Amino acid sequence: MEGSNGMKRATIKTIAKMANVSHTTVSRALNNSEHVTEKTRKKILDIAMEQGYVPNVAARGLVSRRTYLIGIFFSDLNVGTSPSFLIEVINQVKRILPDDYSFAIDSISHYQGGVAGMEERFDGVIIVSQSYHDDDFIDQVVAKNLPVVVLNRPIERRDIYNVTTDDHLGVEMAMSYALRMGHRQFGMIKGEASFVSSDARQRTFESILKEHQLTLNPDWIKAGNYLLNSGYEAMKQILMLPSIPTCVFISNDDMAIGAVRACLDFGLHVPADISIIGYDDVEYAKYLEPRLTTVSKPTSAIVQAGVTALVDMMDGEAQPSENQTLAPKLMIRDSVKKIPLNEN
Known part of the structure; x- marks a missing residue:
């Protein structure tokens, strides 16, 4: 960004680099926060003056208009949002968000009547989207000219900062x-069923079976809802069949935990009698017995990128120009047995 004299205008990031502090500390100093020492505040203000720093008057980040409250919206907290995922998002937001800020959590499903007054309540909004049904809500929030980031699900719009995984x-x-x-x-x-991740994981699972010319047994495909009990009930249905698979891929770790419990209740051991693979790599996956082989979804990195971008936007910085798709990792542990091909 350039000033009227053609010189590059100093930004909060510029000042942070010169002062060797975080951009959050610069923001606090410029807003007279009590969380910054007088020595650091003076150093930052001196640099800001020397560099001709001018706050973005169009930004909602003006001190006089700030509420220091962030809105965090999930598709539906009552359906499909696993406790493990919710807790991980909350913990990461708490860790990264400046101390000045608080946050409120709600379901997008509660805003069927519109988002009137949202711009007066929040300085910025994080949308943890899991469904295409969220698009109307996203459009309404953007129309309020609020700083907003959309995390977790890839979206079609390119005017919103979007961080997701593959x-x-x-x-x-x-x-x-x-x-x-x-x-x-x-x-x-x-x-x-209504979540994009569920559809993507099922389609990929089925395409891999087809690619390897393996039979897709519909009796071995059961529906859950990302909650622990649904994994338990779905696995019970599989285990009561005349024949069972050697390996079950489960769309998230919470359901996988329920599935392991169901196996134990049926007198089966994982992985000796049946193998299980989860998805997400929740914190307790590596402490289970057996330790769960799973796909590590980079939730912490997704939230960190999103919160950092949102804070920058609230401080008057430009929206990041590129969206991010972060790669998952496979965490190989103890819940998958190696079997000779002649046993299939």
Whole structure:
């Protein structure tokens, strides 16, 4: 950005680099926050004056208009949003958001009547989108000229900062590993039907079976809703069948935990009798017995990128010009058994 004299205008990031502090500290100093020492404040203000820093008067980040409250909206907190995912998002937001700010959490489903007054309540909005049904809400929030980021689900718009991950790659890694371990008979427990991630993971699972000319047994495909109990019930349905798969891919770790419990209740051991692969890599996945092989979704990195971008926008910085798709990782642990091909 340039000033009227053609010189590049100093930004909060410029000042932060020169002062060797974070952009959050610069923002606090410029807003007279009590969380900055007088020595640091003076150093930052001196640099700002020397560099001719001019706040973006069009930004909502003007001190006189700030509420220091961020809105965090999930598609639906009652349906499909697993407790593990919710907790991880909240913890990351708390860790990264400047101390001055608080945040409120709600479901997009509660705003069917519109978003009137949202611009007076929030300085910025984080939308953790899981469904295409969220698009109307996203459009309404953007129309309020609020700083906004959309996380978790890829969206078609390119005027909103969007951070997500590659679910197709995650499932490919999980299934490729299971195939290398000798498995050829696969079951699946799907996630919440209305969520984009559930659809993407199921389609990739089915395409890999087709690619390897493996039979897709519809009796081995059961529906869950990303919650622990649904994984338990879905696995019970699979285990009561006349024949069962050697490996079950489960669309998230919470359901996988329920599935492991169902196996134990049926007198089966994981992975000796049946193998299980999860998705997400929640914190307790590595402490289970057996430790869960799963796909690590980079939720922490997604939230960090989103919150950092939102804080910058609230401080008058330009919106990031490129959206991000972060790669998942396969976490190989103990829940998948290696079997000889002649056992299939």
